[in-house]
Amino acid sequence: xxxxxxRLFLKGAALIGCSAAxxxxxxxxxxxxxxxxxxxxxxxxxxxxxxxxxxxxxxxxMLGKLRRSLSVGPEGGALDLDGFYALHPRLELLLPxxxxxxLAFAHxxxxxxxxxxxxxxxxxxxxxxxGNDLPVDWRVGGWLNRLLQATPGAAAxxxxxxxxxxxxxxxxxxAHLSWxxxxxxxLSPQAQMLLEHVYHDDPLFRAAAQDxxxxxxxxxxxxxxxxxxxxxxxxxxxxxxRLNAESRIAAFSIPGWDSHANQHxxxxxxxxxxxxxxxxxxxxxxxxxxxxxxxxxxxxxxxVRENGSGGTDHGTGGALLMAGGAIRGGRAFxxxxxxxxxxxxxxxxxMPVRDIRAYAAWAMHGLFGIGQDRLERxxxxxxxxGGDPAMLA
Amino acid sequence: xxxxxxxxxxxxxxxxxxxxxxPPADVEAVLxxxxxxxxxxxxxxxxxxxxxxxxxxxxLQALREDRPEPPxxxxxxxxxxxxxxxxxxxxxxxxxxxxxxxxxxxVQFWSDHFTVxxxxxxxxxxxxxxxxxxxxxxxxxxFEDMFLAADTHPMMxxxxxxxSSRGPNSPFARRRPQRHLGLNENLAREALELHSLGVGAGYxxxxxxxxxELLTGLSFSHQEGFAFKRxxxxxxxxxxxxxxxxxxxxxxxxxxxxxxxDIARRPETARHLSRKLAVHFVSDDPSEDxxxxxxxxxxxxxxDLPQVYRVMASHPDLASGLRQKVRQPFDFCVAGLRAxxxxxxxxxxxxxxxxxxxxxxxxxxxGQPWGRxxxxxxxxxxxxxxxxxxxxxxxxxxxxxxxxxxxxELPDPRGMLVSAFGSTQSAELAWAxxxxxxxAEGVALILASGDFNRR
Numbered sequence: 001x002x003x004x005x006x007r008l009f010l011k012g013a014a015l016i017g018c019s020a021a022x023x024x025x026x027x028x029x030x031x032x033x034x035x036x037x038x039x040x041x042x043x044x045x046x047x048x049x050x051x052x053x054x055x056x057x058x059x060x061x062m063l064g065k066l067r068r069s070l071s072v073g074p075e076g077g078a079l080d081l082d083g084f085y086a087l088h089p090r091l092e093l094l095l096p097x098x099x100x101x102x103l104a105f106a107h108x109x110x111x112x113x114x115x116x117x118x119x120x121x122x123x124x125x126x127x128x129x130x131g132n133d134l135p136v137d138w139r140v141g142g143w144l145n146r147l148l149q150a151t152p153g154a155a156a157x158x159x160x161x162x163x164x165x166x167x168x169x170x171x172x173x174x175a176h177l178s179w180x181x182x183x184x185x186x187l188s189p190q191a192q193m194l195l196e197h198v199y200h201d202d203p204l205f206r207a208a209a210q211d212x213x214x215x216x217x218x219x220x221x222x223x224x225x226x227x228x229x230x231x232x233x234x235x236x237x238x239x240x241x242r243l244n245a246e247s248r249i250a251a252f253s254i255p256g257w258d259s260h261a262n263q264h265x266x267x268x269x270x271x272x273x274x275x276x277x278x279x280x281x282x283x284x285x286x287x288x289x290x291x292x293x294x295x296x297x298x299x300x301x302x303x304v305r306e307n308g309s310g311g312t313d314h315g316t317g318g319a320l321l322m323a324g325g326a327i328r329g330g331r332a333f334x335x336x337x338x339x340x341x342x343x344x345x346x347x348x349x350x351m352p353v354r355d356i357r358a359y360a361a362w363a364m365h366g367l368f369g370i371g372q373d374r375l376e377r378x379x380x381x382x383x384x385x386g387g388d389p390a391m392l393a
Numbered sequence: 394x395x396x397x398x399x400x401x402x403x404x405x406x407x408x409x410x411x412x413x414x415x416p417p418a419d420v421e422a423v424l425x426x427x428x429x430x431x432x433x434x435x436x437x438x439x440x441x442x443x444x445x446x447x448x449x450x451x452x453l454q455a456l457r458e459d460r461p462e463p464p465x466x467x468x469x470x471x472x473x474x475x476x477x478x479x480x481x482x483x484x485x486x487x488x489x490x491x492x493x494x495x496x497x498x499x500v501q502f503w504s505d506h507f508t509v510x511x512x513x514x515x516x517x518x519x520x521x522x523x524x525x526x527x528x529x530x531x532x533x534x535x536f537e538d539m540f541l542a543a544d545t546h547p548m549m550x551x552x553x554x555x556x557s558s559r560g561p562n563s564p565f566a567r568r569r570p571q572r573h574l575g576l577n578e579n580l581a582r583e584a585l586e587l588h589s590l591g592v593g594a595g596y597x598x599x600x601x602x603x604x605x606e607l608l609t610g611l612s613f614s615h616q617e618g619f620a621f622k623r624x625x626x627x628x629x630x631x632x633x634x635x636x637x638x639x640x641x642x643x644x645x646x647x648x649x650x651x652x653x654x655d656i657a658r659r660p661e662t663a664r665h666l667s668r669k670l671a672v673h674f675v676s677d678d679p680s681e682d683x684x685x686x687x688x689x690x691x692x693x694x695x696x697d698l699p700q701v702y703r704v705m706a707s708h709p710d711l712a713s714g715l716r717q718k719v720r721q722p723f724d725f726c727v728a729g730l731r732a733x734x735x736x737x738x739x740x741x742x743x744x745x746x747x748x749x750x751x752x753x754x755x756x757x758x759x760g761q762p763w764g765r766x767x768x769x770x771x772x773x774x775x776x777x778x779x780x781x782x783x784x785x786x787x788x789x790x791x792x793x794x795x796x797x798x799x800x801x802e803l804p805d806p807r808g809m810l811v812s813a814f815g816s817t818q819s820a821e822l823a824w825a826x827x828x829x830x831x832x833a834e835g836v837a838l839i840l841a842s843g844d845f846n847r848r
Contacts, residue, residue: 046768068573116592118582120768121592161781164759164783165767166777166781179782179783180758183786185786188830190829194825194829194834195789195838198844202843204719204776204780208784255768258768260577260579261577306573308572308577309554309577310557313577313579
């Protein structure tokens with residue numbers, strides 16, 4: 001399809017006699033060697049998922065003292081995982097993955113972000129992958145983009161930001177593609193050529209239009225299904241289709257985790273979407289699921305104590321969910337910090353025991369062979385990688 | 394190249410040039426335009442919103458009790474379902490018919506600054522009342538009045554969970570120890586972080602908590618309406634940014650009003666909001682001279698918004714920053730309709746499915762689903778947040794299809810080039826438009842161009 005588009009474009013250009021070489025579509029498409037067969041999917045859970053409710057450490061006797069209606073453990077319908085942790089009932093569809101060793105988690109993780117507990121700064125830092133020594137600033141770009149810069153043979157097709165919204169985690173110097181499951185663009189050759197001309201001196205519009213024409217030619221529109229999980233499933237299905245082709249990295253986000261009140265309903269809806277997205281990735285990837293790691297990350301966790309409105313407020317330590325055939329699943333990674341007196345962060349939040357970036361770094365090390373030095377200096381500047389948690393199968 | 398102020402003001406401070414209306418002649422005309430943004434005859438009130446919600450809830454209750462839904466409840470449910478579309482339609486119409494446009498741009502800016510979202514359908518009318526009651530009356534007044542009106546409006550109390558916050562030591566909470574009632578910090582945090590001081594300012598978790606305690610007592614329900622409930626309020630004084638409020642006999646809304654006034658007049662607020670206005674209207678990276686001048690007049694005038702707007706509209710950066718901003722999807726659609734010479738009454742006559750195709754669906758595909766921002770920080774400002782392959786495709790598709798949907802006869806693209814850009818027309822577009830194979834593609838080239846999508 002892209003070849004056809006270019007040929008038509010050439011014809012259109014020739015018809016009105018302008019210089020073909022001046023047009024960017026002429027020299028844009030480069031199909032470089034692929035960086036291997038492994039795949040990484042990052043799902044950003046925007047709004048701060050309550051890790052203590054998603055994966056309930058019911059074996060800690062303090063949990064029931066600090067929470068009355070939330071995180072009740074198996075007595076409240078949660079699914080026991082290992083005698084200490086239980087899976088929220090709305091993640092039930094993922095239990096078979098846990099049993100097959102395709103689902104894992106790390107509790108009490110966080111970015112270096114502390115104390116101000118702003119969603120927006122928290123998400124910016126999570127996607128930038130930087131520490132507190134650098135200003136929270138989008139110009140730094142995202143850590144998946146720096147991964148691309150460090151991957152020999154990475155081309156624009158290697159990474160996809162999926163969905164209508166911008167994914168800062170992929171922002172930066174290295175080319176990548178972005179597209180929404182329901183987008184499409186069909187232009188007459190002449191209109192395409194003229195549009196290329198008017199966009200020519202505006203790099204932002206020129207690059208976006210060029211990608212839109214190419215991607216629209218290569219992909220099929222994923223139809224609109226009804227239902228509350230349809231959007232998340234469409235994102236996952238589109239991501240899977242690109243990962244089955246030439247992409248190896250995909251990122252999208254699932255919003256709606258800010259459960260200040262009525263957490264049962266709010267978190268339940270979020271977990272339904274997350275479970276549906278993971279299952280859709282698994283289904284769509286087919287045999288490639290075995291070489292895929294999915295990391296579902298959120299900007300921070302929520303207060304250990306339940307608040308006065310059946311919810312929880314912004315906290316610090318949270319949970320990282322991992323899925324995929326490339327994950328050595330069916331187990332919890334990392335230490336449990338406890339919920340007792342003096343064990344909480346600032347007397348209110350789950351104490352982070354490990355930087356969430358370390359897990360992402362070890363995943364990139366295992367999947368793409370990125371060296372420790374590069375991970376600690378370039379991709380996550382200032383990160384102490386620590387020991388290998390051996391999370392990959 | 395230098396451009397006349399009228400064209401510049403229409404493009405940068407309004408919704409672009411129109412073949413039907415002249416651009417504002419000078420700064421005075423622009424500022425006078427801001428006075429047009431007050432609530433119109435179609436304004437929705439909290440009382441109306443409560444009445445519709447109450448009727449709708451009767452139906453929910455009937456269903457729970459296995460009774461048939463009363464017809465008036467069904468009717469309320471249908472109304473609530475279509476209100477967000479009608480809200481967008483009203484906003485498009487007012488923006489299209491506003492000769493200056495600056496006032497409606499301000500409504501868009503301030504409604505986004507104080508983002509609310511009706512998570513449940515039952516609050517769809519209340520979200521409209523928020524703009525008519527808390528934003529429109531104050532866009533041309535003092536910031537502190539808007540700050541108070543917005544952050545104590547029922548829709549904000551619901552959106553940021555203030556309605557479920559109780560003073561841990563309030564009489565209400567103490568009488569019900571088994572319910573473990575307590576604070577909800579959400580509104581207090583966003584009031585400081587997003588609505589006034591900005592996240593970089595020197596406040597801490599204790600300020601957030603004490604402000605949250607000060608805000609306890611604010612209540613709203615569709616049954617009872619808005620009230621300050623003394624029984625919910627945390628007793629004693631609260632210290633926010635070093636200043637103590639309450640604790641005496643006064644209490645209640647007066648203390649909240651005093652705290653909001655003080656926060657609104659802080660230099661950090663002047664700076665944060667001057668910069669935010671400059672970023673929205675002038676440049677993603679505004680000059681220190683512009684931001685500093687706006688912040689200075691903000692401080693000197695106690696946040697008198699028209700004076701701040703005047704500094705922005707008179708500043709040389711208005712000219713030098715032309716096309717540094719990308720029009721957000723709503724602004725783009727309005728600007729497109731305006732450039733096509735379409736009037737509000739044409740939009741008013743559209744059947745709902747047509748309006749869905751012409752505006753509701755497109756702004757979503759362009760990345761700005763109406764009334765559904767992701768979080769309380771509202772829509773992003775950066776050009777790169779709006780122009781990606783999938784969202785630019787939606788803008789191009791709109792440019793190709795929607796003019797034909799709305800007009801029996803398209804304008805001559807060569808004439809439209811002049812009426813839409815005036816002296817700001819670029820050589821690239823002047824070269825390309827006459828080569829289009831049809832009027833539809835010529836018009837689409839104009840609307841989809843970078844020149845038109847920028848301002």
